[in-house]
Every structure is written in C-alpha cells, then in structure tokens.
Amino acid sequence: MASARILAVDDSPTILEMIKAILEAGGYEVITASDGAEALETARAEKPDLILLDVMLPKLDGYRVCRLLKFDQNYKSIPIIMLTAKTEEQAMATGIRTGANQYLTKPVEPEKLLSAVAEELAKAQG
Amino acid sequence: MLGRDQLSKDLTLAEFRQFRDYIHQHSGIFLEESKLDSLRISLVTRATRIDCSAWDAYFEVLARDEKEFRELMSLVTINETSFFRFPAQFEALRDHVIPEIIGASGRDDRQFRVWSAGCSTGEEPYTIAMTLSDSALDGSGWHSEVSGTDVSTKALGVARNGVYSARHLLNVKPEAVERHFVRVDDDAWRVAPHVRRLVEFSYHNLIKEPYPLSIMGTWDVIFCRNVTIYFKLESTRRVVSNFFDSLNEGGYLFVGHSETLTSISDQFEPVETGGVFLYRKPRCARRVASWSGSTSTEPVPPPSTRASRRAAAGSVAATPAPRRAERPAAARASAPAPEPAADPGAPAETLSDLIACAKARLAGGDTAGALEAVEVVLAADRNNAEGLLIAAQVHADTGDYDRALAGATQALTANPLLPGARYVLGIIHQRQGDIVRAISELKKTVYIDPEFALAHMNLANIYKAQGRFDLACRAYDNALRAAHKDPEGPWTLYLGGWKADVVLQTCERSLLECRKAMGAV
Numbered sequence: 001m002a003s004a005r006i007l008a009v010d011d012s013p014t015i016l017e018m019i020k021a022i023l024e025a026g027g028y029e030v031i032t033a034s035d036g037a038e039a040l041e042t043a044r045a046e047k048p049d050l051i052l053l054d055v056m057l058p059k060l061d062g063y064r065v066c067r068l069l070k071f072d073q074n075y076k077s078i079p080i081i082m083l084t085a086k087t088e089e090q091a092m093a094t095g096i097r098t099g100a101n102q103y104l105t106k107p108v109e110p111e112k113l114l115s116a117v118a119e120e121l122a123k124a125q126g
Numbered sequence: 127m128l129g130r131d132q133l134s135k136d137l138t139l140a141e142f143r144q145f146r147d148y149i150h151q152h153s154g155i156f157l158e159e160s161k162l163d164s165l166r167i168s169l170v171t172r173a174t175r176i177d178c179s180a181w182d183a184y185f186e187v188l189a190r191d192e193k194e195f196r197e198l199m200s201l202v203t204i205n206e207t208s209f210f211r212f213p214a215q216f217e218a219l220r221d222h223v224i225p226e227i228i229g230a231s232g233r234d235d236r237q238f239r240v241w242s243a244g245c246s247t248g249e250e251p252y253t254i255a256m257t258l259s260d261s262a263l264d265g266s267g268w269h270s271e272v273s274g275t276d277v278s279t280k281a282l283g284v285a286r287n288g289v290y291s292a293r294h295l296l297n298v299k300p301e302a303v304e305r306h307f308v309r310v311d312d313d314a315w316r317v318a319p320h321v322r323r324l325v326e327f328s329y330h331n332l333i334k335e336p337y338p339l340s341i342m343g344t345w346d347v348i349f350c351r352n353v354t355i356y357f358k359l360e361s362t363r364r365v366v367s368n369f370f371d372s373l374n375e376g377g378y379l380f381v382g383h384s385e386t387l388t389s390i391s392d393q394f395e396p397v398e399t400g401g402v403f404l405y406r407k408p409r410c411a412r413r414v415a416s417w418s419g420s421t422s423t424e425p426v427p428p429p430s431t432r433a434s435r436r437a438a439a440g441s442v443a444a445t446p447a448p449r450r451a452e453r454p455a456a457a458r459a460s461a462p463a464p465e466p467a468a469d470p471g472a473p474a475e476t477l478s479d480l481i482a483c484a485k486a487r488l489a490g491g492d493t494a495g496a497l498e499a500v501e502v503v504l505a506a507d508r509n510n511a512e513g514l515l516i517a518a519q520v521h522a523d524t525g526d527y528d529r530a531l532a533g534a535t536q537a538l539t540a541n542p543l544l545p546g547a548r549y550v551l552g553i554i555h556q557r558q559g560d561i562v563r564a565i566s567e568l569k570k571t572v573y574i575d576p577e578f579a580l581a582h583m584n585l586a587n588i589y590k591a592q593g594r595f596d597l598a599c600r601a602y603d604n605a606l607r608a609a610h611k612d613p614e615g616p617w618t619l620y621l622g623g624w625k626a627d628v629v630l631q632t633c634e635r636s637l638l639e640c641r642k643a644m645g646a647v
C-alpha cells in the first residue's frame with residue numbers, strides 16, 4: 001500500500017518543519033498549509049488521508065476549518081486530529097462541537113502524535 | 127530510632143507472617159497471604175506515624191503498647207475499602223473545596239469533575255459522588271462527574287456492580303445510608319441510582335505513561351490516597367507530577383491523611399482546612415486578577431506565603447477586579463520616584479511572577495491565557511520588555527503580524543539585547559516571505575544568544591529550502607549543539623506547545639537529508 005498522505009496545518013514554518021520531520025520519520029507523505037483558508041483549499045484539492053490541524057490559525061481558525069470539512073459530504077470521511085492547548089479543552093467542554101476525530105493536548109510528544117495518526121488512519125480504512 | 131525516611135516500605139513474607147500471627151493471636155483476625163499488601167500499607171502508615179525506622183522496632187512497640195495495637199487494628203479492619211474512610215476529608219471537599227471552585231470567576235463550563243485514582247472496589251468514588259450530591263453542587267446547575275480508575279479489573283467489576291455488605295457501611299451515617307443506598311437483603315446494600323449515575327469506572331495504571339487523553343482531562347479534584355505508600359519515591363514523583371498536569375488551575379489533590387508531598391513535589395500549595403491537609407494547584411489567573419484589583423495605598427501581599435495567596439484569591443472571588451490599568455503608570459509620572467530604577471507601582475516580585483505565569487502558559491500553547499497575564503504587566507509598566515515580547519509572540523501566533531512586529535520592535539527599544547524579540551522579528555519576516563530580513567534577524571538572535579537553538583534551526587531550514595546545503599548543515603549542527611548544551615533555555619518558549627526533543631529529531635533528520643543532497647552520505 002502506498003504511504004498515507006497527511007495535510008499538516010500550522011502557521012509557524014518552524015512548527016510545520018518539525019511536524020513534517022516527525023510524520024516523515026513515521027513513513028508518511030506530508031503536505032502543508034499555513035493558514036485556515038489555505039488548509040481548506042488544499043484539503044479540497046488534494047483530498048489527503050488525514051488532516052492535522054492546529055486551533056490557532058490566521059484567517060480561519062482550526063475549529064472552523066474542521067467544521068466546514070466535517071459538514072461537507074465529500075470530505076467528512078477525512079479524519080481530523082486537532083492540536084489544542086489545555087484551556088481550549090475547556091472550551092470544547094462548553095459545547096464547541098467541531099466533529100474532529102481526536103484532540104491532542106499540547107505539549108505534544110512525537111510518539112503520541114504518531115500513534116494518534118496511525119489509530120485514525122486504521123479506523124478510516126476499517 | 128532513626129528518622130522516618132529510613133523505613134523500608136517493603137515487607138518480606140517472613141515479616142508479614144510475624145505480624146499476621148501476632149494479630150491472629152491477639153484479635154482472632156487471620157489475614158490471608160493475599161492481604162500482604164493491604165497489611166503492609168496499614169503497617170507503613172502506623173510505623174511512619176510514630177517515627178519507627180524498622181519492622182522489628184515497630185513489632186516491639188506493637189507488642190508492648192496496647193494503644194498502638196488498637197490503632198493498627200482500626201486500619202487493618204477498616205482497610206482501604208470502606209465508605210467515608212477518613213470522613214474529615216469528605217467534609218473538607220463539601221465545605222471548602224466545592225464552594226471555592228464553583229464560586230470562582232471564569233468557570234462557565236459548569237462541570238465539576240473528580241478523579242478517584244486507585245479506586246479499588248469503588249467505595250471511594252461512590253463516597254465522593256454522595257458528597258457531591260449533598261453539597262452546594264446540588265441544584266446549582268453544575269454537572270457532576272466522578273471517574274474511578276484502578277489496575278485491578280476484578281476490583282472494578284465489584285465497583286461497577288455497586289453492592290456492598292453492611293461491614294463496608296460502618297462509617298456511613300444512618301441518614302446517609304437511607305439517602306444513598308437501597309437495601310437488597312439482610313447484609314447487602316446497593317448504591318442508589320442517583321449516586322451510581324455520577325460515577326464511571328475504567329482501567330488505568332498510574333505508573334504507565336503517557337496517560338491516555340481521557341485521563342488527561344481537566345479535573346477539579348483528584349483523590350489518590352496512599353499513593354506515596356504504594357510506590358517508590360521516583361514513581362511517586364512522576365505520578366504526582368502527572369496529577370499536577372491533569373488538574374485545573376485551583377484544583378485540589380487529596381492524598382492519604384498521613385501522607386505529605388514534602389520531598390515529592392513543590393508545585394502544589396498546601397492548604398489546611400478543618401484539620402485536613404490538601405494540595406492545591408496554584409491559580410495563576412486568580413493572582414493576575416487579584417494583583418490588578420489592589421489599590422496603591424494597599425500594598426500587595428508578597429506572593430510567597432501561603433496565607434497571603436489564599437487571602438488574595440479570596441478577595442478576588444468576592445469582588446471582580448476593577449479596571450484601573452493606567453493608575454500605576456500615572457502615579458509614577460506625577461510623583462517623583464524615590465529611586466531612579468523603574469518602579470512600576472507593584473512589587474517586582476509580583477510582576478516577574480506574572481511574566482513567569484505568562485511564559486508557562488505560552489509554553490503550554492495557551493496563548494490567550496498568556497496574553498491575559500501579560501496585559502496586566504503592561505498596564506503597570508508599558509515598557510516591560512519581556513511583557514511586550516510575549517504579547518508580540520501571541521500576536522504572531524494568531525496571525526496579527528502588524529501588531530507582532532510593532533510589539534517586538536518596541537521590546538527591542540526597551541532592551542536591545544533581548545534574543546527572543548530578534549527571533550520573533552525573524553520568524554515574522556520569514557512568514558511574510560521577506561527572507562533577507564528573516565536571515566538577518568535570526569543571525570542577530572544567535573549573535574546575542576548562541577544557544578538559541580530554534581534560531582539556528584530556522585536559519586538552517588531557510589538555507590535548506592534555498593538549496594544552500596553546506597550552510598544548512600552548519601546551522602543544523604549549531605542547533606543540535608545548542609539544544610544539547612542548553613535544553614531548557616529561553617528558546618524553548620517558542621516551541622508553540624511542542625516538546626524540546628522534537629527539535630533534536632527534526633534537526634538530525636534534516637541534517638541527514640542535506641548531507642545526502644550534497645552527496646556526502
């Protein structure tokens with residue numbers, strides 16, 4: 001099977017470079033976007049196997065990107081993992097339902113990220 | 127007798143048998159060998175209490191002191207699985223912790239979540255649920271939730287079943303039995319549905335890291351009684367540190383009544399209420415608000431004492447912080463300063479505390495919280511370089527590059543040798559596609575602080591993208607050297623919530639790619 005293609009979204013080139021290194025070390029192909037609008041555009045054009053989405057993004061925040069994709073029949077099957085800060089978890093508890101498949105709380109460890117990615121990809125295929 | 131630290135917490139089978147036989151002889155209670163661990167906990171608790179350093183010494187005390195024998199037996203017979211074990215702790219939960227947490231400002235999620243870690247057969251989480259339903263939470267519109275976890279699936283089975291013999295209900299007041307239990311037969315009581323509903327049980331091993339996401343939630347209270355007795359010191363430290371991370375700010379850790387966190391963790395504030403010692407996760411937000419709410423005639427208590435922290439937190443709960451942002455700066459302008467050093471109108475200790483708080487939040491990826499703390503600093507001292515820098519970084523993270531550039535520039539005016547400000551300027555230029563200026567600022571960053579690993583890495587990334595692999599290799603090498611030399615340096619603040627070792631992995635991998643590209647590998 002060809003390696004899965006993952007869209008990583010973060011506005012910091014430094015962070016994107018790090019995410020890319022982790023995912024490529026895990027055997028995945030990585031494409032990137034650095035703001036919410038670009039993320040949406042890339043997701044629609046490229047139909048990646050999974051999206052890794054930061055919450056804080058210029059233009060459109062991660063929650064909105066997630067909601068827009070999850071409410072669209074054509075894209076809702078793409079698993080989305082959101083990276084959140086602790087306080088954002090509380091916001092989620094108050095009822096922000098974005099439909100993301102999984103949330104990872106910062107600080108994020110590479111092993112945790114890779115196992116979450118593998119888990120979501122397996123679920124999507126099964 | 128030696129100090130309490132000398133007591134071996136292991137109990138050999140031979141030692142167990144010695145105590146077991148003595149207990150059998152003098153009380154008629156025979157403890158199976160499967161009860162070794164349970165007896166060990168009771169013995170450690172008592173021996174520690176009376177400063178006994180060795181098992182034979184404790185055995186001697188036990189044999190000659192009837193009172194000590196009774197103390198031990200009360201632990202052995204109650205064992206760790208009865209309802210309302212050490213009732214004062216549940217009273218503290220009901221009368222102190224719950225009112226404080228639900229009365230705190232800034233909590234609009236209205237979910238009160240308690241974790242009973244190591245819950246065995248379920249008596250503790252059910253007791254907590256009973257306490258919650260008899261507390262101020264009842265009818266407050268708050269949703270309560272108790273999670274019980276344990277490593278014994280057998281114990282969890284009993285817990286889920288929720289049926290107990292009368293022996294387990296000895297500590298429960300009759301009116302509470304009536305309210306919270308349903309009688310099944312002569313010697314069996316079932317936990318009532320309104321209590322059962324609040325409690326979820328699941329398997330979890332406290333020693334196994336990382337903790338799953340479902341556990342790493344935001345808890346208001348964690349009960350983990352006797353953890354320091356179960357585990358070796360190093361494990362205990364890690365477990366307690368994981369608890370700290372899992373708690374909400376202002377949340378409480380309950381440990382066993384004879385345990386302390388001395389030499390285990392200094393992250394918590396000890397709080398004493400009604401003779402019960404509790405451990406509270408400090409409340410940065412409260413302290414931010416309480417500082418901004420104080421008046422200039424009323425000096426802010428130093429934040430170093432426990433009592434003053436409580437007082438500060440309490441005053442905020444009662445009165446929301448008034449807006450008086452310009453006051454200290456104005457006061458400084460109109461009155462001649464007693465000394466030339468910048469006096470922002472507040473103790474420097476408080477300002478640096480706030481900066482530390484903002485940094486901690488930033489490192490955890492909580493940009494909004496960081497900004498909140500830093501705005502208080504800037505209101506008091508609008509030229510605070512570190513404050514300006516943190517604000518700039520938050521603006522950069524949220525894509526507000528104009529404000530970020532202005533802030534970082536202002537920070538550099540206040541302190542031209544602030545490496546972080548150079549770095550922020552560099553990455554903003556990089557994001558805006560101005561690579562020449564980005565390289566220039568990043569180079570200045572490592573000139574000021576050669577150990578600023580992230581600046582080296584960013585330079586390397588830029589060179590790599592440009593195909594200048596020799597320069598990239600050198601910069602990655604520098605990044606790796608810096609990250610190894612100063613793994614907790616100021617640069618770690620700019621990781622956007624990622625762990626520092628990710629930098630090492632990234633650099634090693636990219637370095638290899640560059641060398642390959644150059645044909646060197």
